[in-house]
Amino acid sequence: MPNVPKWVADQMENLLPSKFMDIEVGTITRYSSELKQITFRADLSKIDSFPGSAINFRVSDTEIRHYTPIDFDKTNGTFDVLFHIHGNGPGSHLADNLKPGDRLKVSVPGGRKLYDHSKHSHFFFGDETSLGFYISLLKEINKNNGKVYGIFELNEPNLTIPYDIKTVPKTGDAALAALDNYMHDFRDSIFYLTGNVAAVQRFRSALKKHDISSRNIKLQGYWANGSAGL
Numbered sequence: 001m002p003n004v005p006k007w008v009a010d011q012m013e014n015l016l017p018s019k020f021m022d023i024e025v026g027t028i029t030r031y032s033s034e035l036k037q038i039t040f041r042a043d044l045s046k047i048d049s050f051p052g053s054a055i056n057f058r059v060s061d062t063e064i065r066h067y068t069p070i071d072f073d074k075t076n077g078t079f080d081v082l083f084h085i086h087g088n089g090p091g092s093h094l095a096d097n098l099k100p101g102d103r104l105k106v107s108v109p110g111g112r113k114l115y116d117h118s119k120h121s122h123f124f125f126g127d128e129t130s131l132g133f134y135i136s137l138l139k140e141i142n143k144n145n146g147k148v149y150g151i152f153e154l155n156e157p158n159l160t161i162p163y164d165i166k167t168v169p170k171t172g173d174a175a176l177a178a179l180d181n182y183m184h185d186f187r188d189s190i191f192y193l194t195g196n197v198a199a200v201q202r203f204r205s206a207l208k209k210h211d212i213s214s215r216n217i218k219l220q221g222y223w224a225n226g227s228a229g230l
Helices: 006-015 090-097 128-143 174-186 197-209
Strands: 020-030 035-041 055-058 064-067 069-073 078-084 103-107 121-126 147-154 166-169 190-196 217-223
Touching (some): 035 090, 064 090, 069 128, 078 090, 078 128, 121 128, 121 174, 121 197, 128 147, 128 190, 128 217, 147 174, 174 197, 190 197, 197 217
Parallel strands (some): 121 147, 121 190, 147 166, 190 217
Antiparallel strands (some): 020 035, 020 103, 035 078, 055 064
């Protein structure tokens, strides 16, 4: 639901108050010119979430974008969101201009439950838009003593992001080459493919060539070239 009429968005906020929460911008951390992590403060005492859940930001009168909280701390009333500042849309514009003390209204966490608790081994593929999802699930996987690996196609300014992931340039077949190197150790994984729709499809085709069953592949496209949003 990337775009809705203004009156519909207004009505949703006014008539369904239990589905929204008021938040305040707290600490802001810049990892690069394109990656900005913001800690938000809110009363989370009655808010439920799950690893990989999404919240909806109303980024303009008529446009909504989905983001995954990295850490949802009900005790301290905070959660973090890692934003990709690409400069090409209203979500990027909103995130780039948020300042400490700014207040917003966002949806409570929801969305698809992609995390598979039954699997010990987890493999991720994505880009800048996937990092929040990965970090969110990484905390849960580590808590359950799971095995995890991620390959992320990132723009040059973001390749040194301080997280334990394999980063490759968003050019050529570097991600597929890295996949070949790790298939022996992660063949029995659940595979989470997120981010750009075309890249997700390309990576899925590579997994099929390695005889990975479709039931062990979870897909979540976040954006597509030429699309206003997913």
